[in-house]
Amino acid sequence: MATVEDYVARIEGTCGEEKDVIVVFKYDKKDEAIARILKKAQLKNTIAGIIFELTFQDTSFRLYSSGKAIFRSIKNKQELNNLLTNLLL
Amino acid sequence: MDTQAIRQDFPILKRQINNNPLIYFDNAATTQKPRQVIDAISDFYENHNGNVHRAVHTLSLEATDFYEKSREKIAKFINAKESSELVFVRGTTEAINLVAYSWGLSNLRKDDEVLVSLMEHHSNIVPWEIISKLKGFTIKYANVNADGTLDYDDFESKFSSKTKIACLSHVSNVTGIINDVKRIAKVAHDNGALMLVDGAQSAPHLAVNVQDLDMDFLAFSGHKMLGPTGIGVLYGKKELLEKMGPFQGGGEMVKEVEFSQGKGCSIIWNDSPWKFEAGTPNVGGAVGLAEAVKYLEAIGMDEVLSHEKALTKYAVERMQECSKVTIHGSLDLSKKCGIIPFSVKGLSSHDVALICDNYGIMIRSGYHCAQPLHQQVLKLHSSDRASFYIYNTREEIDRFVEVLKEIEHF
Numbered sequence: 001m002a003t004v005e006d007y008v009a010r011i012e013g014t015c016g017e018e019k020d021v022i023v024v025f026k027y028d029k030k031d032e033a034i035a036r037i038l039k040k041a042q043l044k045n046t047i048a049g050i051i052f053e054l055t056f057q058d059t060s061f062r063l064y065s066s067g068k069a070i071f072r073s074i075k076n077k078q079e080l081n082n083l084l085t086n087l088l089l
Numbered sequence: 090m091d092t093q094a095i096r097q098d099f100p101i102l103k104r105q106i107n108n109n110p111l112i113y114f115d116n117a118a119t120t121q122k123p124r125q126v127i128d129a130i131s132d133f134y135e136n137h138n139g140n141v142h143r144a145v146h147t148l149s150l151e152a153t154d155f156y157e158k159s160r161e162k163i164a165k166f167i168n169a170k171e172s173s174e175l176v177f178v179r180g181t182t183e184a185i186n187l188v189a190y191s192w193g194l195s196n197l198r199k200d201d202e203v204l205v206s207l208m209e210h211h212s213n214i215v216p217w218e219i220i221s222k223l224k225g226f227t228i229k230y231a232n233v234n235a236d237g238t239l240d241y242d243d244f245e246s247k248f249s250s251k252t253k254i255a256c257l258s259h260v261s262n263v264t265g266i267i268n269d270v271k272r273i274a275k276v277a278h279d280n281g282a283l284m285l286v287d288g289a290q291s292a293p294h295l296a297v298n299v300q301d302l303d304m305d306f307l308a309f310s311g312h313k314m315l316g317p318t319g320i321g322v323l324y325g326k327k328e329l330l331e332k333m334g335p336f337q338g339g340g341e342m343v344k345e346v347e348f349s350q351g352k353g354c355s356i357i358w359n360d361s362p363w364k365f366e367a368g369t370p371n372v373g374g375a376v377g378l379a380e381a382v383k384y385l386e387a388i389g390m391d392e393v394l395s396h397e398k399a400l401t402k403y404a405v406e407r408m409q410e411c412s413k414v415t416i417h418g419s420l421d422l423s424k425k426c427g428i429i430p431f432s433v434k435g436l437s438s439h440d441v442a443l444i445c446d447n448y449g450i451m452i453r454s455g456y457h458c459a460q461p462l463h464q465q466v467l468k469l470h471s472s473d474r475a476s477f478y479i480y481n482t483r484e485e486i487d488r489f490v491e492v493l494k495e496i497e498h499f
Contacts, residue, residue: 015455016471
């Protein structure tokens with residue numbers, strides 16, 4: 001059975017007051033992860049089909065075709081894990 | 090200066106990132122390495138590797154020769170009087186910690202004061218804060234003007250007979266502003282205090298003459314000036330280093346460790362600079378850094394600075410075409426190196442950096458380890474930073490500005 005860890009290489013807290021969280025997808029799974037996310041999240045805006053502004057379950061985030069996503073206002077690890085589980089699995 | 094020829098020396102610049110040619114604008118964080126430096130390190134490990142000092146076999150003697158000649162080369166680069174004034178460390182952070190622990194623990198007392206500016210990198214704040222908790226002295230923070238320039242009047246007014254050391258970055262890692270460290274060193278000495286300069290952002294970009302600037306300590310990192318990671322330098326005036334106790338204990342830093350019944354252990358420290366280099370040093374790193382210095386000297390540090398200033402001027406002009414881009418700090422290019430802090434309206438610094446990354450452009454986002462400067466002075470949650478070096482071009486700036494203009498439509 002697939003897990004979030006199958007898709008995610010690393011999660012980084014950002015430096016700065018915003019406390020955003022950056023999720024880096026595994027290189028060989030990034031295209032699949034992006035496709036799954038785009039299928040489930042609501043698209044708000046895009047630049048040239050490589051940067052996507054999305055919302056999912058009241059959380060806004062940006063997804064990059066390079067295989068990274070930046071999530072804002074994430075309260076804790078569990079909340080992020082739940083979001084990723086619902087987006088990816 | 091032939092930038093195109095220089096670029097040929099840097100293998101990584103041929104890389105594609107996210108299907109775009111790499112544009113590396115994160116040079117204030119670390120620089121790329123020329124083939125000459127990579128080859129020098131390889132040559133050392135392939136042909137000359139041995140542990141330095143205190144052995145008689147050929148490889149140890151060769152390695153020692155490489156290590157000490159590297160020290161001489163780098164000492165000349167900053168115009169130290171003697172190579173023994175140069176201690177090899179891991180980087181700027183370790184160099185400042187060495188002074189804070191080795192000099193600070195012995196020389197700072199309850200009623201003393203240490204003077205630091207608000208524009209410092211955390212590495213020139215945190216070590217002093219740690220030692221102040223142990224010794225009970227006061228740290229005074231000098232103000233920085235809203236444009237990121239040092240408030241010289243405030244800095245100078247904070248000196249007193251209690252001030253024992255002033256700590257200031259030569260060039261701000263956020264704004265690229267060059268501080269007049271010679272002026273502050275004079276005031277420090279007039280008040281009987283020492284002067285420590287964080288040269289992490291100056292030694293790679295401009296000619297630093299420790300005798301002319303009369304600094305007591307200078308700290309800088311190899312990896313920010315084409316050298317490898319894990320090697321850096323603490324310069325200290327000979328008479329100061331000689332009086333200081335060791336930073337860490339171990340091999341190399343002692344002459345004798347004698348144990349006798351009834352008397353216990355008696356230790357005689359090695360001479361400077363080896364007294365401060367406990368354990369096996371990073372010999373390959375020192376060799377790489379010396380090669381990096383050779384590379385920079387071949388270009389000429391005045392040329393390096395002039396190239397960066399020209400790029401900065403061009404980038405500032407082009408970035409001002411972008412209506413949502415705000416450049417932070419003073420734009421007086423006569424007092425500035427090749428660092429541009431900026432923000433894009435409506436986007437977090439990390440969004441901007443990730444978008445740039447998508448186009449193969451590497452910039453840094455966040456506090457850049459200078460949270461007090463961001464919060465107290467620039468009043469920013471974070472910022473983006475583009476920083477240039479010898480291999481960057483106007484064409485790369487054009488591409489960067491194109492991407493910034495695209496971002497504006499987001």
